[in-house]
Amino acid sequence: MNFWQRLPKPFFVLAPMDDVTDVVFRQVVEKAAPPDVYFTEFVSVDGLQSPGREATMERLRIEPNLNRPLVAQIWGNDPEKYLKSAQDIAQMGFAGIDINLGCPEKGIVARICCGGLIGHNDRVADIISAVKAGAPNLPLSVKTRLGINEIITEDWAGFLLTQDLAALTIHGRTVREMSKVPAHWDEIAKVVKLRDEAGSDTVIIGNGDVVNRRTWPEALRRNRR
Ligand SMILES: Cc1cc2nc3c(=O)[nH]c(=O)nc-3n(C[C@H](O)[C@H](O)[C@H](O)COP(=O)(O)O)c2cc1C
Secondary structure: OOHHHHOOOOOOEOOOOOOOOOHHHHHHHHHHOOOOEEEEEEEEHHHHOOOOHHHHHHHHOOOOOOOOOEEEEEEOOOHHHHHHHHHHHHOOOOOEEEEEEOOOOHHHHHOOOHHHHOOOHHHHHHHHHHHHHHOOOOOEEEEEOOOOOOOOHHHHHHHHOOOOOOEEEEEOOOOOOOOOOOOOHHHHHHHHHHHHHHOOOOEEEEEOOOOOOOOOOHHHHHOOO
């Protein structure tokens, strides 16, 4: 049983945010209104495996007084660098590793990273295998979107659900939609259904338009599982 499965339901995650969810921010949140799980900002595996590594390592600092699981989120597209980064992270004391397959930033997508990897199933399978090989004792999760230009929930989430992930965060928008439209919680509910039909243990986390613990999107309330 990994920590994702032990969380009381419903649980609440502080979404990873670049330049926001750093070590200082997390300490403030821990005092003010702690979530059930924290993520780091996304951390480049290219950066981690480069001569300038020390600067990137700052993003993986762990505060000693955090009382909830902290998951390291990484991104890139080279399985070998994922493997080495997972080995590094496994030594640091994180509760898990998350692969970012959702960031919609144009330059990153053009380099076939993050959201740009959606639909590149073979490469993504290699990345997932590499992280599992590098950190076999850490639960592995993925955060992604519904598609790049079109919603392809059945194909994409269906594929990810074959990858034996501990958790899967679905940001209910496509890459093209950025954050400009309401999140499609009906599609997130579809992923839960696909998971149940596949008999998978993967914990599904819905993301998008969640304002706080109490004011959840209506569709989430209806589909809360
Ligand atoms: C400033 C900012 C930085 C973000 N950085 C990341 C990141 O590093 N990794 C990630 O997976 N998502 C990142 N996101 C996306 C959020 O985690 C989340 O998926 C998105 O904001 C959708 O939720 P919302 O509708 O509540 O805004 C970022 C979002 C914002 C606003």
